[in-house]
Amino acid sequence: MMARPPVQIQNYRRNRRAATLVRMTTLDTPPDTTTRPIAGDPVTDEPITDDEALALAGRVGRVAAEFDAGHDRDATFVTEAYDEAHACGYLRLAVPAELGGLGASMRQVVLAEEELGRHSGAAALSAAMHLYLTLVQCWRRRRGAPDAEGVLRKIAADRLVMATSGGSDWVSPSTTAVEVPGGYRLDGRKQFCSQAPVAGVISTSATLGEPGPDAVVLHAGVPLSSPGVSIVETWDTLGMRGTASHDVVFDGVFLPAEKVVGKRPYGVLAGPLLAAAIHFAPVAGAAYLGVARGACDEAERLVARKGEPAPAAVRQIGEMRARLRVARWALLGAVADMGDDPVLDEATLATVMTAKRHAVVEARAVVDTALEVAGGAAFYRRSPLERAYRDVRGGPFHPLTPEATLELLGRRALASVSTAAGA
Numbered sequence: 001m002m003a004r005p006p007v008q009i010q011n012y013r014r015n016r017r018a019a020t021l022v023r024m025t026t027l028d029t030p031p032d033t034t035t036r037p038i039a040g041d042p043v044t045d046e047p048i049t050d051d052e053a054l055a056l057a058g059r060v061g062r063v064a065a066e067f068d069a070g071h072d073r074d075a076t077f078v079t080e081a082y083d084e085a086h087a088c089g090y091l092r093l094a095v096p097a098e099l100g101g102l103g104a105s106m107r108q109v110v111l112a113e114e115e116l117g118r119h120s121g122a123a124a125l126s127a128a129m130h131l132y133l134t135l136v137q138c139w140r141r142r143r144g145a146p147d148a149e150g151v152l153r154k155i156a157a158d159r160l161v162m163a164t165s166g167g168s169d170w171v172s173p174s175t176t177a178v179e180v181p182g183g184y185r186l187d188g189r190k191q192f193c194s195q196a197p198v199a200g201v202i203s204t205s206a207t208l209g210e211p212g213p214d215a216v217v218l219h220a221g222v223p224l225s226s227p228g229v230s231i232v233e234t235w236d237t238l239g240m241r242g243t244a245s246h247d248v249v250f251d252g253v254f255l256p257a258e259k260v261v262g263k264r265p266y267g268v269l270a271g272p273l274l275a276a277a278i279h280f281a282p283v284a285g286a287a288y289l290g291v292a293r294g295a296c297d298e299a300e301r302l303v304a305r306k307g308e309p310a311p312a313a314v315r316q317i318g319e320m321r322a323r324l325r326v327a328r329w330a331l332l333g334a335v336a337d338m339g340d341d342p343v344l345d346e347a348t349l350a351t352v353m354t355a356k357r358h359a360v361v362e363a364r365a366v367v368d369t370a371l372e373v374a375g376g377a378a379f380y381r382r383s384p385l386e387r388a389y390r391d392v393r394g395g396p397f398h399p400l401t402p403e404a405t406l407e408l409l410g411r412r413a414l415a416s417v418s419t420a421a422g423a
Contacts, residue, residue, distance in 0.1 A: 047097060047103050048097075048102040048103055048104050048108065050108060050111060053093065053108040053109075053112040054112060054115050056088050056093065056102075057090065057111075057112040057113070057115035058115055059088055059090075060081055060088065060090050060116055060119075060123060061081075061115065061117075061118065061119025061120050062119060063081055063083075063084040064116075064119055064120035065119045066080070067081070068122065068242060068384075068387065069382070071122060071242035072241045072387050073241075074241075075236055075244070076242065077198065077242060077243070077244035078120065078123045078242040078243070078244075079198070081122075081123035081127075082123075082161075082195075082198055085123075085127060086159050089102055090112070091130055091131075091155070091159070092155050093108070093112060093131060093134075094106075094131055094134040094138060095134060095155050095156045096138065096152065099153050099156055100153060100156030101152065101155070101156045106282065106283075106338075106340050107332060107335050107340075109131050109135065109286075110285075110332065110335055113127065113128055113131065114286040114289050114293065114328070114331075115290060116290060117286065117287040117288065117290020117291045118290045118291070118293045118294040119294060121240060121288070121290070121291040121391035122240050122241065122242030122243050124286075124290055124291070125194060125284065125287045125288075125394070126195045127287075128280075128284045128286075128287045129162070129164050129195060130161055130163070130195065131283055132279045132280045132283040133164060133276070133279075134152070134162070135279045135283070136275050136276055137151050137152050137155075138152065139275060139279065140261075140275075142341060145261070154200075160200045160201065161195060161198050161199045162199060162200070162202075162203060162221070163194060163195050163196055163199035163201070163203070164202065165191075165192070165193050165204040166203065166204075166276050166280070167192050167399055168191045169205075170269075170273075171266075171267050171269050172211065173188070173204075173205045173206055173207050173217060174188055174189075175187065175189070175190065175207065175250060176188055176206060176207055177206035177207060177208040177218050177255070178208075180254070182254075182256060182257060183256040183258075183259070184218065184255045184257070185252055185253070185254060185255075186206050186228075186250040186252075186254075186255055187251060187252060188206065188249075189247055189248070189249050189250070190247060190248045190249075191234070191245075192245045193245055193246060193247065193248045194244070194245040195243065195244065195245075196224070196231050196244060196245065196246045196248055197244050197246070200224060200225070201221045201224060202222050202248055203219070203221050203276070204219075204220065204221075204222055204248075205220075206250075209266075211266060213265070213267070214266075215265075215266035216263050216265065216266065217264050217265070217266050217273075218255075218262075218263055219260065219261050219263070219271065219272035219273065220255055220259050220260050221259065222250070222253060222259075227252075227253070228251045228252045228253040228254070229248065229250060229251075230248070230249045230251070231246050231247070232246060232247040232248075232249055233246050234247045238393055238394075239387070239389075239390030239393050239394050240390075240394045269349070274344050274349065275344055277349060277352075277353075277399070277400070278338070278342055278348055278352055279342075281334075281352035282331050282334055282335050282356065284356065284398055285355060285356035285358075285360060285395075286331055286359065288359060288360045288363045289324065289328065289331065289359045289362070289363050291363060291367065291388050291392045292323075292362070292366035292367050292370075294384070294388060295366060295370040295371075295384075295385055295388040295392075296317070296320045296321065296324060296366055296370055298370065298374070298385055299320070299369075299370035299373040299378075299385065300373075302373075302374045302377060303374075313373050316372065316373050317373060319369060320366045320369050320370060324362070324366060326362070327358055327359045327363065330359060331358075331359055333355065334351050334352045334354065335352075338352060346408075349408070350405075350408055350409060350412060353408065354405060356398075356400075357400075357402045360392075360395030360396055361395075361396070361402055363395055364393065364396070367385070367388050367389050367392045368389070370385055370388070371385055
């Protein structure tokens with residue numbers, strides 16, 4: 001039988017008709033409060049709604065915001081946010097309801113991550129890594145992967161948190177895999193492993209054979225409790241300091257052969273890495289867009305406090321709102337195009353990476369404008385705008401980078417023209 005939903009969800013559902021619980025799900029329209037029955041919910045027989053997903057994100061975000069300044073100063077993990085995320089069910093948001101989760105769609109995860117990012121960029125980006133990997137496991141389960149359901153059940157029942165090293169060495173991992181009896185020996189070092197201090201498993205890759213066109217890349221989930229795995233606290237960065245994205249070192253780690261979930265050619269974006277990239281892009285893009293929304297909100301608050309705003313400030317606020325709206329349309333449009341069961345091909349990759357590029361580039365522009373609107377008050381360390389300015393700088397570093405995305409789009413466009421000309 002499915003686990004009973006958390007008390008917070010039960011209360012939200014029981015009181016939904018009595019009050020509006022959360023902010024609007026779009027910039028200009030009320031949230032959809034219509035109900036759609038789903039089998040297996042012992043309380044209301046309903047799936048999680050947009051309202052409820054946003055309410056959970058807001059709940060986690062408000063807790064995170066209380067401690068963000070300290071975690072940013074000390075580069076320590078957003079522990080309080082994750083305590084709340086576990087308590088209210090946010091980290092099992094995307095786990096299917098029949099497996100003990102809340103059954104959120106990709107679209108709802110995107111909405112929730114934007115809302116969480118509005119309160120805390122570090123909490124949103126950390127959770128994004130776990131949530132997109134959850135969505136990948138859902139995708140694998142639909143295709144009959146024998147281990148996927150077990151992973152999803154562990155997320156729901158055992159509070160399993162999943163980390164990733166996907167952005168560390170991308171298509172050409174420096175970590176090596178050497179065949180040994182029963183499996184492989186892993187040796188290497190992974191960077192940018194967000195939420196490493198609290199994760200139970202890391203989704204990672206290693207190169208089997210001499211790096212080059214003849215090598216094969218293995219993909220697997222490695223428990224961080226495995227002998228030979230260690231975390232080196234290296235995360236001292238410009239922004240997103242509360243993600244604790246430390247290095248993870250593999251020193252003679254044994255990987256059983258049956259734990260390999262997929263293989264791909266060295267240097268090629270395909271297989272498990274392509275699945276990860278496609279699910280990652282909208283979720284991470286939403287986290288950064290949320291940071292920009294929070295910055296815009298803060299700038300508006302400061303302007304309103306001063307009294308009659310200058311015409312230039314009014315125009316700049318309008319520009320920020322326009323950028324935020326179109327960027328959200330981009331993310332939600334890409335999610336609608338790909339659907340909840342995306343095809344893993346270059347066309348889908350181009351769709352979601354275009355949206356992510358627009359979200360992170362516009363987020364940076366919005367935060368820059370927010371500082372101009374706020375004036376000198378935003379220059380102080382104590383200002384949330386100062387932190388947003390640094391946090392939002394991380395967006396363009398995630399693959400595909402904005403420039404790599406444009407190259408992908410340009411190459412596809414020229415290939416299409418060449419194909420048409422040759423027909």
